[in-house]
Amino acid sequence: MVEKGEVACASSGKAGGFLALDWNDSTAVGPLARLSYSLHKDLAQSLGADTGYREVRTFSVAASAKPSRRKAARNDGLGWLDGNIGQVREMAEEGTTAQVHPEKLTRAFLNSALNRGATLVRGAVQGIALSADGKRVEGVRVDGKTLPAKSVVIAMGPWSGDATRWIPGLPRIGGQKAHSILVRPSRPVGADCLFAQVVTSSGERKEPEVYPRPDGTVYVCGESDDSAVPDDPLSISPRADAMTALREAGGLISSALAEGTLEAQQACFLPTSPDGLPVLGRVPGIEGAYIASGHSCWGILNAPATGKAMAELIVDGAAKCVSLAAFDPARFKAHRVVH
Template identity: 30%
Template sequence: MSASTTTQTLQERRIVIIGGGIIGCTSAYYLAHHPAFASSEIHVTLLEASTIAAGASGKAGGLVAKWAYPSELTSVSFEEHEKLAEKHNGRERWGWREVMCGEWEGRAGGEEADKEGGKGGTSIRANVRRKAKGSGLPDNLDWIDEGLTEAYEAIAGPGETAQVHPYEFTMEIIKLATQAAGHKLEVIEGAKVISIEKKVLQNGQGERVAGVTYTLRGSHAVHIPADVVLLAAGPWSPTLLPSLPIRTARSHSIVIEPATPVSPYVLFTSITNSNNIAVGQPEIYSRPFNRVYACGPGDDEPIPDLAADVKVSPAAITSLRSNVSSLSAALREGKVEVEQACYLPNGGPIVGNVDAVRGLIVATGHTVWGICNAPGTAKAVSELIMDGSLNKKWKLGKLAPKYFL
């Protein structure tokens, strides 16, 4: 795999996208909106083994940040997120909004702490925030007990951090792609790809993509020809291209309807108990429509064959709920609506052509920044497919070889 950015031209008409997560669906959107798409005879088939957004694309936090990495993708992605939200009313359709973001350190609270002379969590009924002198907690961060706070530090300034609801974004973006492409885009759910077919080039200089074989909902095998294949199957990508240096990690999360409205903050927390022993580091995201999302650290549970088969660890959920509820009465007295888990693909991002197989493009390994960097990634691969090369404005040279094939 090298840093080349050349691929097939518009003479190749059949494009297959493997993966119905945010990368695959957003790639379909940018292909459908490419200036040359409408006048071409290109046909795109998106194959998803489970259902659209069944994995991390439906269960992640949805943080979008200018300070994310790699900057070569993030600089484009943040701007594209803004454009998509403006063009398609993302504020209403997928919860796009700017948020503040910071690191929070403090102690666990709760009922026992409440009994200790007011050193712990506050009561909603009392409607009083206890003050911790010098904690630095912003005045409008009203859903964390300041009496438990030892330190707060902003990670970024205004306008540098935003969020989307990942599931809503992915579902809406594939709808928009289908509306733009019409019959030229086919989305097939329950299609588990089992192989990417290749043929040897006539000159003997490598191979090229010939097609894809998949099973439909575990039954019969189906073969479709392809001139370009975009492998965007997230943590499942190495099952089709074993040379990809992708590692997987399972992450648990919950969604809470808090007892009182919450201000727009994302917090990276470090929680200790009364003996100053670390008990957890959940990430907590306030969301529109009075919801709070929280996720815990990953584990190395082996990945199953399908996103639909991902198991939830009751112990991991219990620990996460305990840590989050310890930070305020608003969270403690809220209703937990969702308990879930998903797998993240670590080791990249890896985006670009596989030179040994002409027509094979990879877009995977986006770590925790898959939601953030989806539009930039999709814009890049759409240019590779439709134009044969990247626009000169891209500054991806120093991404190779770690980030660009």
């Protein structure tokens, strides 16, 4: 593994970590998500590390800065939602939503791999070393040196698009910036995940996602924009107005968030593909080259099945646990290799 910044420095460390069994069923991602959902449950036991996994209830919640005449009846366990709360609706059947702590999960994956013989190299991948005929991978170029490798998986999140400089014709994976804060609430809150619709004091409509975590903090995210992905993953900084907006939105849902302590203010980029689907599989025309990227807003959920299927593809020659056909990089235009 080659890492340019820090392990989990980007969205895999700063995501919400919300998991859903069947919310992708209407797209080609459905089977990948279903397998991943069950693998997350297994991994919570088998990784032997605290990954913050727990099953959760999930609600849609409306809140407003304006006092409502009638306070809506609240479901059990939602008493901490003491703002001007409107409609509250349960969004998922029992046992079909869960959460993990993305940074803890990413580090647990890394440690598990290191224990099985993997090596972590700190450095920036600058290209792929190919055989003289340009048809086979021989390694990756890292900070001016070639690291030998029979197989190379391009899995650089929103930076995966950089690989088009090495393999023109690869799909342009890009990034969409989104913001999040971590609040230590002023008193204990419930464990339910919330998809909120909030009308702020200035009348703006916001849709923050609010995930209380087992460590007692509450993660609040939203406020996406179209900023360019910076070259250095460690240089991503949040917009001040986005931080204020998330703080206000959370505070309108619960005074425990309004009065809580801010523990983190951060931003990261969702990896986006041209057609919205992940790009998983062999890079056409180059033996030993693979890509696994473009998971958009479901990359934490879909990580386990992606890893398992990619491992099967590389080691056994075909993915068996789930079909990767819908994610084949070859669905984009023909690839051309430059030497």
